[in-house]
Amino acid sequence: MSDSLDATDRGVLYMLQQNARETTTTDIAQEVDVSPSTVRNRIDDLVDRGVIKGYVPVIDYEKAGFELRILFTCTASKQPTDEFVREILDQHGIVSVRKLLAGDQNLHVEAVGTSTDDVSQIAQTLQECGLEIVRSEVLEEEALQPFDHFGKEVADDG
Structure with a gap:
């Protein structure tokens, strides 16, 4: 098909x-x-x-007891393989990994933690996996929506 x-x-x-x-x-x-x-x-x-x-599910991590949500911008020495990404995802606190196609900063890693000590441990783990953390930012809020080109007009006209 x-x-x-x-x-x-x-x-x-x-x-x-x-x-x-x-x-x-x-x-x-x-x-x-x-x-x-x-x-x-x-x-x-x-x-x-x-x-x-x-x-x-879309999880409210703060309500689940993970007050800190961190976005790490990282550099891997070479383009990360799917196996490497799965290895990162298996680490404590990691909730998503996005591979980027171009540039030195080729991974975005999202993590959740309960304290600054927890986040520091997550950062250390990422470094032990061979990533250089270029930047880390605390995420305050994220707004999501469905991609509107997937049939909104079909559903609205149905």
Whole structure:
């Protein structure tokens, strides 16, 4: 099957991005004007094709007891492999790693911690893994939204 997304796929993705946990296939079907079984088949196909890679909760780390959320900008001596990124993700406190294509600063690492001592330990761990920390910043707040080109018009017209 082609990697391109049709209007139904985009509508399904848009609706899932709104609230995948509480949105049913019937809800999506009503919005994109197809049957619930079509929605289920489309979701299965999008998963099989790797378009949908998983479902993860959006966690309020502060409410979960991790008062500090830190963004590290790092330099790895060579372009990091997927295996290296998984190794970083396995370290205590690391919640995301973003590989960058160009420049000396080729990794963004997000970590959460309970204290400045905890964050210092995380930074030391990153350095022991071979990363040079160029900059670290405390994240105050992050606002997210679904990518609006994934079928908002299909869902709104459904």
